[in-house]
Amino acid sequence: MRKLTKDAIARILEERFQEGFVKLSAIPKPNTFKDMEKAAKRIRQAIEKREKIAVVGDYDVDGVVSTALMEEFFSYIEYPITTIIPNRFRHGYGLSAKVIDELGDVDLIITVDNGISAYDAAAICKERDIDLIITDHHTTGEKLPEAFAIVNPKQASCTFPYEEICGAQVAWFLIGQLKQELGLDLDMRRFLDILSIAIVADVMPLRHINRALLQAGLQAFARSKRPAIQFLRSVLKKHEFSSEDLGFSVAPVINSAGRMEDARLALEFLRSADFFTASVYYARLLACNSQRKAEERRVFKASLEFVDESKNVIVSVGEDWNEGVLGIVAARLTTKFQKPSIVLTKKENFYKGSGRSLGEVDLFALLQKNAHFLEKFGGHKKAAGLSLHEENLQEFQRGIEDATAKLPKDAFVDESNIMGELPFSEIDWELIDILERFAPYGESNPMPRFATMDVEVVEAREVGENGDHLLMTLRKDGRIFKAIKFKHDTKLTKSSIDIVYYPVKNIFNNSQYIQLFVTKLL
Known part of the structure; x- marks a missing residue:
């Protein structure tokens, strides 16, 4: 295993971004998507004719955020729409005959984060003279559903330069095209606080425009006046946010509604009109998340037998x-x-x-x-x-x-493997600055993970709702760090351990310190 220094880490990270960093101002125009202009013109026509519009989302974080974006946009222009997020247990996934029946008398259906495999549902829409606009990011099959317009960066002959974006980003670009089509004075940055959650939750590669949008989204998250985000900030007790915060602390709670009950709860949370309403919905989401954790433990244990x-x-x-x-x-x-x-x-x-x-x-x-x-x-x-x-x-x-x-x-081979062996003497604020320079981390830009051998365990105790996390104080070569390992399912009995980890800046009671997030005990 190669020995690392701070300078070596900086060089390795620089090699990941030889193409440079994309600025927010340089992201492609919405009309580079195939069918984007066609979709926006049809929506404008529906608005002008006062037609009934329905938006059909999905029950994961990406689908919930996509639906929230569309709700917020139509609320901004004061045009009434119907939104439905199919229930995983009652409707199944995406646009379906059940969902169309439930929508009743509509003129135009817009899917977000689903629809690219809805062949039967598209045929039903055609039979009933319902125009269907599909916006999706999932991989296309050999054929496409028969729809009025399909906006998907993965479809053939689409000139949008980035295939790997999430459904909420496609919805965001649709709103951008509608802004132009309707001649609106609308700041597209107002949506970035929740768009950032979808980018992280749907594990998009954090390069190019995804990196630019997420960076801007994390900044927007920190200052957002959206009641749901204000409430999340109060829960997280932080002023600066990372992709890890969204991935570990925010996305699972939002996702739990669709997993255990109904994703509408998560949508209502994101669209809360005030802090109190957000707190009420968040409490329900927490209950879903606790239920999800218990069920996950049960099924995971059972699955190991097979x-x-x-x-x-x-x-x-x-x-x-x-x-x-x-x-x-x-x-x-x-x-x-x-x-x-x-x-x-x-x-x-x-x-x-x-x-x-x-x-x-x-x-x-x-x-x-x-x-x-x-x-x-x-x-x-x-x-x-x-x-x-x-x-x-x-x-x-x-x-x-x-x-x-x-x-x-x-x-x-998982690309998030160990970068190399790092002595504790190299872990300082200069290293944190180097790591932050190349953030946000995630898919295609994995957080560097380091190994250190023969680390003394000064103290260790189990924490968390079910005692399944391990909080430690670790010492090596005279340097001491607090460390935590999540989902640790075996009792720690050794006084000396080999660890894989990454260091982060932690802020508590207005003081900051470096903490190690341990991902594996070797």
Whole structure:
């Protein structure tokens, strides 16, 4: 393992951004999306004719934020719309016959963060003379739904230069085009506080425009007057925010509504008109999140019994597992076994579930190669949802094993591996400044992780709701740091440990100190 210094770390990080940093002022125009102008003109026509418009979102963070953006925009122009976020348990995913029936008499449906695989629903819209505008970012299939307009950076002949953006960003660009179409005086930065949450939650690569928008979004988050964000700041007790804050402390709470109950709770929280209303909805979200954690622990423990470590892809299959936590459990299995993972639960004669991947293993491509075994599937490279008939399960498992057998071994290597070995003597405020210069960190710009061997454990205690986090005081070469490891499920008995970690600036009671976030004990 290479030995690191602060200068070496700075050089390694600079190499990631040889193309330079994109400024917010340099992001592409909305009309570079295929069908964007067509979509905006149709929406303007609907407004002028006082037609009934409905927006259909999705139950994850990206879908909730996308819906909140559209609600806020139409509220700004004082035009009434109907919004619906399909319930995971009652409606299933995305635009469907059930959702269309529930919407009733509408003239125009706009999907956000879904729709690119809604072939049957699109056909129903056509039969009922409902114009359909699909805005999505998920990978397209071999054919597209029949819609009035499709705005998706991944579709063929789209000239927008960045494919890897989230659904909320597509919705944000649509609002930008509508601003131009309607001749509005609208500051697009007003949306960045919540847009930043979607970029992080949907694990977008933090390069180019994603980095620029997230940087601006984190600054907007710190000063936002939106009641929901003001309330989150009061909970987090911070004045500066990182992508890690959004990814670990904000996104899971917002996501829990759609996982356990109804994503409408999360939407109402983000759209709260005042601080008190935000506090009421947040309390309900916290209850959902506690329920989610308990269910996640139960399903994760059960899923381990079905793991076959000899396989390239972990497929864990059970019954009566809550659909809302299958994606999280798949992510935990992927982290634990360093392999793509799919977690399925049986419902009548079908299996339904979620998958997560790592490294360069394209999960969507794997599913696409085995689409003949599946009823439905959708998603992208690192995350996907799927359903299949029970009689196809074994063939499907064989199919994905065959597909992954042809991949090189380094395709399974997580890019967030250890950068090198770092002595505690190099951990100081200069190092923190270097790390902050290349933030925000996340997908395609992983937080540098360092290893230090033979670290003395001065003190260690279990903390958290279920005692599953480990708070430590660590010493090496005369330097002492506070450290924390989340989701630590084994008792620490050693007085000396080898750790993988990253250092962060922590502020408590108006004083700041360096804390180590331990990700692994070697």
